[in-house]
Amino acid sequence: MKRTAQDISYSDDTAQTARFAKALSHPVRLTILKYLNNQSCCFTGDLVEVLPMAQSTISQHLKELKEAGLIQGDVNPPRIKYCIHQKNWNKAQELFEVLFNKDFDKISCC
Amino acid sequence: MKRTAQDISYSDDTAQTARFAKALSHPVRLTILKYLNNQSCCFTGDLVEVLPMAQSTISQHLKELKEAGLIQGDVNPPRIKYCIHQKNWNKAQELFEVLFNKDFDKISCC
DNA sequence: ATTTGTTATCGCAAATATACGATGAATAAA
DNA sequence: TTTATTCATCGTATATTTGCGATAACAAAT
Numbered sequence: 392m393k394r395t396a397q398d399i400s401y402s403d404d405t406a407q408t409a410r411f412a413k414a415l416s417h418p419v420r421l422t423i424l425k426y427l428n429n430q431s432c433c434f435t436g437d438l439v440e441v442l443p444m445a446q447s448t449i450s451q452h453l454k455e456l457k458e459a460g461l462i463q464g465d466v467n468p469p470r471i472k473y474c475i476h477q478k479n480w481n482k483a484q485e486l487f488e489v490l491f492n493k494d495f496d497k498i499s500c501c
Numbered sequence: 502m503k504r505t506a507q508d509i510s511y512s513d514d515t516a517q518t519a520r521f522a523k524a525l526s527h528p529v530r531l532t533i534l535k536y537l538n539n540q541s542c543c544f545t546g547d548l549v550e551v552l553p554m555a556q557s558t559i560s561q562h563l564k565e566l567k568e569a570g571l572i573q574g575d576v577n578p579p580r581i582k583y584c585i586h587q588k589n590w591n592k593a594q595e596l597f598e599v600l601f602n603k604d605f606d607k608i609s610c611c
Numbered sequence: 612a613t614t615t616g617t618t619a620t621c622g623c624a625a626a627t628a629t630a631c632g633a634t635g636a637a638t639a640a641a
Numbered sequence: 642t643t644t645a646t647t648c649a650t651c652g653t654a655t656a657t658t659t660g661c662g663a664t665a666a667c668a669a670a671t
Contacts, residue, residue, distance in 0.1 A: 399553060409525070416522040417659085419509075425515075428603060444661090447619080468617085470616085470618075471618065490535070545647075554630075557631065557632075561649090579646055579648080
């Protein structure tokens with residue numbers, strides 16, 4: 392019985408890092424995150440004004456960021472206020488730090 | 502004349518960060534990078550032994566990592582030695598650091 | 612109860628990503 | 642020259658992503 396890619400199970404950290412990276416892999420989502428991280432929380436409508444794309448498209452990107460855990464939305468009728476999900480944002484930062492951290496005993500060969 | 506998502510041009514850093522993030526967004530590629538970063542350079546065959554997937558699939562992931570600039574391959578007939586592309590790897594680290602870095606004048610509202 | 616403002620979701624089309632087996636290319640060894 | 646080894650590339654099938662317009666959902670105001 393042959394093993395294929397479907398059988399692979401990755402460590403929690405690897406899977407989580409990949410999930411975060413995927414959320415960060417689109418320039419629109421990066422723009423949204425930078426906006427939230429640097430300026431303030433905002434409403435969907437604020438982003439619709441800034442970004443030249445359909446409202447439905449932006450809403451979809453927000454959904455992906457929310458599902459990845461990087462942002463959170465608080466109902467503030469009739470609007471929804473989006474903010475960085477600080478705890479998960481910190482976790483993502485930590486995972487990327489670990490990823491880029493060389494082990495001290497790395498063997499260099501090139 | 503309507504503006505759509507196709508018209509958007511992003512800053513170099515945003516585009517580059519997105520490209521790096523996309524390369525990091527698959528657990529197999531993360532596994533390869535961790536392997537290279539923590540242990541040593543390696544040949545494609547080493548990865549084929551470690552990862553339970555088709556050789557062609559692994560080769561494809563290596564190609565994507567190479568195209569993203571995160572690794573480099575040195576011909577070492579009949580094999581190819583893959584290593585982290587240190588300069589671009591450092592650049593990626595820097596871009597993610599900037600991404601997660603809060604500006605000091607951030608306005609907190611939630 | 613109806614209307615308004617805001618945002619999410621649906622349905623679709625096009626593009627991209629993922630994985631595989633089969634084949635090709637290149638070099639070293641026989 | 643042939644063979645063996647190693648790795649890339651091709652062709653293909655399936656799944657996921659991206660983007661849009663249209664529509665639904667929901668609370669607040671009228």
